Amino acid sequence: MATAPDVQHEPNMQEDSESTFRLGTRQSMLARVQTDEVIKELKKVWPDHKYEIHAMTTTGDNNQKTALHKFNEKALWTQELEVLLQSGELDLIVHSLKDMPTQLPMDLELGCVTKRKDPRDAFVIKPTLADRYRSLSDLPEGSVVGTSSLRRIAQLKAHYPHLKFADVRGNIGTRLSKLDNPDSEYSAIILAAAGLLRLGMGNRITTYLSKDNGGMLHAVGQGALGIETRKDDKRVQELLSRIGCNRSTRQALAERSLMRTLEGGCSVPIGVETEWIPRRNVLIEGSGVGVKPAEDYHNLTGVATSGPENSASHLQGEEALTDEMVMRAVVVSLDGQEAAEVDTRKIVSTVEDADQFGWEVARLLVDKGADKILEGITLNRGIIHEQGDA
Numbered sequence: 409m410a411t412a413p414d415v416q417h418e419p420n421m422q423e424d425s426e427s428t429f430r431l432g433t434r435q436s437m438l439a440r441v442q443t444d445e446v447i448k449e450l451k452k453v454w455p456d457h458k459y460e461i462h463a464m465t466t467t468g469d470n471n472q473k474t475a476l477h478k479f480n481e482k483a484l485w486t487q488e489l490e491v492l493l494q495s496g497e498l499d500l501i502v503h504s505l506k507d508m509p510t511q512l513p514m515d516l517e518l519g520c521v522t523k524r525k526d527p528r529d530a531f532v533i534k535p536t537l538a539d540r541y542r543s544l545s546d547l548p549e550g551s552v553v554g555t556s557s558l559r560r561i562a563q564l565k566a567h568y569p570h571l572k573f574a575d576v577r578g579n580i581g582t583r584l585s586k587l588d589n590p591d592s593e594y595s596a597i598i599l600a601a602a603g604l605l606r607l608g609m610g611n612r613i614t615t616y617l618s619k620d621n622g623g624m625l626h627a628v629g630q631g632a633l634g635i636e637t638r639k640d641d642k643r644v645q646e647l648l649s650r651i652g653c654n655r656s657t658r659q660a661l662a663e664r665s666l667m668r669t670l671e672g673g674c675s676v677p678i679g680v681e682t683e684w685i686p687r688r689n690v691l692i693e694g695s696g697v698g699v700k701p702a703e704d705y706h707n708l709t710g711v712a713t714s715g716p717e718n719s720a721s722h723l724q725g726e727e728a729l730t731d732e733m734v735m736r737a738v739v740v741s742l743d744g745q746e747a748a749e750v751d752t753r754k755i756v757s758t759v760e761d762a763d764q765f766g767w768e769v770a771r772l773l774v775d776k777g778a779d780k781i782l783e784g785i786t787l788n789r790g791i792i793h794e795q796g797d798a
Contacts, residue, residue: 427456427457427458428457428458428459428460429450429457429458429459429460429499429500429644429647430460430462430497430498430499430500431443431446431447431459431460431461431462431498431499431500431501431502432462432463432464432489432492432493432498432500432501432502433461433462433463433489433501433502434463434464434465434489435463435464435465436579437579437580437581437607438504438579438580438603438606438607439463439502439504440461440463441606441607442502442504442606442633443461443463443502444461445522445606445633446502446522446633446635446651447459447461449522449651450647450651452651453650453651454647454650457647462492462497462498464488464489464492465488486501486503486507486508486509486636489501489636490512490513490516490636493516493636493637493638494513494515494516494638499637499641499643499644500519500635500636500637500644500647500648501635501636501637502633502634502635503633503634503635503636504603504629504632504633504634505521505628505629505630505632505633505634505660505664506600506627506628506629506630506631506632508629508634508636510628510664510665510667510668511668512636515638515639515640516636516637516638516639517636517637517638517639518634518635518636518660518664519635519636519637519644519645519648520634520635520637520648520651520652520657521632521633521634521635521652521653521656521657521660522632522633522635522651522652522653522656523653523656524631524632524653524656524659524660525601525602525605525606525631525632526601526602526605526616526631527601527602527626527630527631527632527681528601528616528617528618528624528626528630528631529560529598529599529600529601529616529617529624529626529630530598530599530600530601530604530612530613530614530615530616530617531543531544531596531598531613531614531615531616531617531622532584532587532596532597532598532599532604532612532613532614533595533596533614534587534588534592534594534595534596535588536590537595537596538614541595541596542614542615543614543615543622544564544567544568544571544596544615544617544622545568545622547568547570547571547595547596548570549570549571550570550571550572551570551571551572551595551596552571552572552573552574552593552594552595553571553572553573553574553594553595553596553597553598554573554574554575554576554583554586554587554594554596554597554598555573555575555576555597555598556575556576556577557598557627558676558677558742559625559627559676559677559678559679559740560598560624561573561677561742562677562740562741562742562743562744563623563624563625563677563679563738563740563744564598564624564744565740565743565744566623566740566744566745566747567622567623567624567744569744574593574594576594576597580599580603580604580607580609583597583599584597584609584612596614598617598624600626600627600630600631601613601616601631602630602631618681619681619736624679625679625680625681625736625737625738626679626680626681627678627679627680628663628664628666628667628678628680629660629663629664632656632659632660634660635648655684655726655729657759657762658733658756658758658759658761658762659682659733659762661759661762661763661766662682662733662735662756662762662763662765662766662769663680663682663735663766664766665762665763665764665765665766665767665770666678666680666735666737666766666767666769666770666773667680667766668766669766669767669770669771670739670770670773670774670778670779670782671782676739676782676785677739677740677741677742677785678737678738678739679737679738679740680735680736680737680738681734681735681736681737682733682734682735682736683733683734684729684730684731684732684733684734685729685730685732685733685734685753686728686729686730687727687728687729687730731755731756731757732753732754732755732756733753733754733755733756733762733765734751734752734753735750735751735752735753735754735765735766735769736749736750736751737749737750737769737770737773738750738773739773739778739781739782740781741781741784741785742784742785746777746781746784747781748773748774748776748777748778748781749773749776750769750772750773750776752769752772754768
């Protein structure tokens with residue numbers, strides 16, 4: 409049962425319905441920091457508007473003991489807030505995009521994605537072991553790594569069969585305290601890097617994990633903030649039109665399209681990475697319009713190489729990137745023994761391109777057996793449920 413919203417008013421708030429916007433969020437410290445991040449961006453472009461924060465607990469917040477994959481709900485972190493948005497009590501909701509279902513209520517939509525923070529996972533070692541171990545491969549056989557994510561566990565089992573894995577729930581501070589307890593079983597835990605960075609805890613990150621470092625692909629939407637709105641709310645659409653990040657939006661939509669096509673959620677082991685190819689001064693004619701294997705980069709647009717003839721060092725930020733997106737995606741069986749993996753790229757210039765790219769990558773994964781892996785996961789869950797979750 410959700411608790412009543414906790415309302416924070418900006419100082420000297422004037423109750424003007426035309427200039428006051430009500431933002432819904434969860435009550436956790438991270439959720440509030442993320443909402444403050446959005447308000448900061450809004451105030452830069454709409455300084456005369458007023459903003460209220462309405463914070464409440466959700467189903468996922470109220471049950472901190474059950475492993476995430478044992479929940480049946482697809483909207484653990486969003487449903488209670490969405491009810492208030494639909495009723496008009498809220499104007500928008502700030503979500504961690506990775507917690508936002510890919511299928512939204514018919515009258516709601518993803519109205520905005522702000523500039524994405526680091527999407528990678530972070531390996532965090534117990535402080536008493538920090539002088540001995542710096543990576544997952546360093547940990548001795550039988551070491552326990554804490555995480556509540558099936559995606560992480562499945563990938564970790566595939567790459568690190570010598571390790572053991574245990575559920576760890578709670579907010580970031582709670583998880584770190586469980587790790588730091590000298591009597592706890594955990595040698596390390598895996599967390600989203602963006603959450604630690606947003607809370608000013610980047611010093612706790614021992615190693616960043618990625619496909620190239622640790623063999624770990626992150627969750628769909630990880631590191632990004634998604635703002636949910638009513639489809640017919642022109643006032644809010646105008647408000648958000650000046651704070652969205654186009655590149656982050658295209659990445660988010662491609663990743664979410666992939667997951668939606670595979671009918672996955674936070675309880676399904678789907679990992680992903682997306683990034684933009686750096687620009688070269690001279691693009692080779694005929695570079696990728698369709699989906700092509702990522703290993704063909706150097707023959708087509710490629711990663712910028714050293715040397716003045718290919719240098720793009722004079723370009724900054726967005727200008728240094730092309731519209732060619734790389735997507736790496738994987739679906740892994742719960743025991744880590746089977747995997748379907750794709751590493752490909754495509755020109756993604758629009759949100760429509762992004763949605764199509766995600767669909768195409770999903771089909772490539774299915775061709776490699778992802779559907780069979782996901783069917784097996786569903787079957788295993790049914791058997792477990794019939795046996796009383798034994």
